[in-house]
Amino acid sequence: MVQTDDWLADTRTSYDTVAVSYAGQLRDSLAERPYLRAALTLFADLVSSAGGGPVADIGCGPGHVTAHLRALGIDAFGIDLSPGMIDVARRDHPGVRFEVGSMTDPDLPDASVAGLLAWWSLIHIPDDEVPGVFGHFHRALRPGGLLQLGFHVGDQSRLKTEGYGGHPMKVHVHRRRPDQVTTWLRDAGFAVEAQMLLDPDEEVPQAVLFARPQS
Structure with missing residues (x-):
């Protein structure tokens, strides 16, 4: 599927549009996902x-995962492309740091974070942009720091035109095989330590990967 150069702006606008309804649908989602909670607990x-040390939740959306990490004792802060999402995150989780930013060019100093989380946010990044994103992650992580990725498993990409209460959207959703993501990570200088496959019999399984930058 062809993706125009405007994908970043389209993604930002789409999530600005659905921010409030998206937050309402996801607010209690972790309570229903014990394996994802376990993955976050292990990460913490x-x-x-x-x-x-500080942990960046990149693509944090309405901030529910960031807040969960803080409840686990982690110094987590959230970054999201959508100003609307950041407004909702600040509203719902006062006292937690949230800021607007993109994983394609994150405002994170070198070796500044002890952990980095990207949960179902990489799904909107085109294939040719992923290596650069992983390069930024590698640069921002401290030696021995931990990366956790969550994503949809599959081989297809589709254009999502509506979602979260019927609001209009224009975002590409990319499903990827764990071995492809692992290859990109290794090429960026990461060592993959663990892989979880969730809902393997469902139409769209989910994967969680743990990786660390190699010295």
Whole structure:
């Protein structure tokens, strides 16, 4: 599927449009996903055992995962492309740091974070942009820092034109095989430590990967 150069602006506008309804639908979603909660708990434990430090939740949306990490004792902050999402995150989680930014050019100093999380936000990044995004992640992570990715599993991309209460959207959703994502990570200098496959018998399985930058 051809994707124009305006994909970043289209994604921002789409999530600005659905921010309030999206937040309402996802607010309690973690309560229904024990395996995802376990993945976050493991992530938090590994970051803490390595000495702790700031954790960036990139593509944080309405901030529910960022807030969950903070409840686990992690110094998490959220970054999202959509100003509308950031407004909702700040409204729903006062006292938590949220800022507008893009994973294609994150405002994160070199070796500044102990952990980095990208949950179902990489799904909107075109294939040819993913290596650059992973390069930014590698640069921002401290030596020994931990990366966790969550994404849809598959081989297809589709254009999503409506969602979250029937609002208009224009975003491409990319499903990817874990071995492809693993190859991109290794090429960017990461060592993949673990992989979880969730809902393998569903139409669209989910995957969670854990990786660290190699020295």
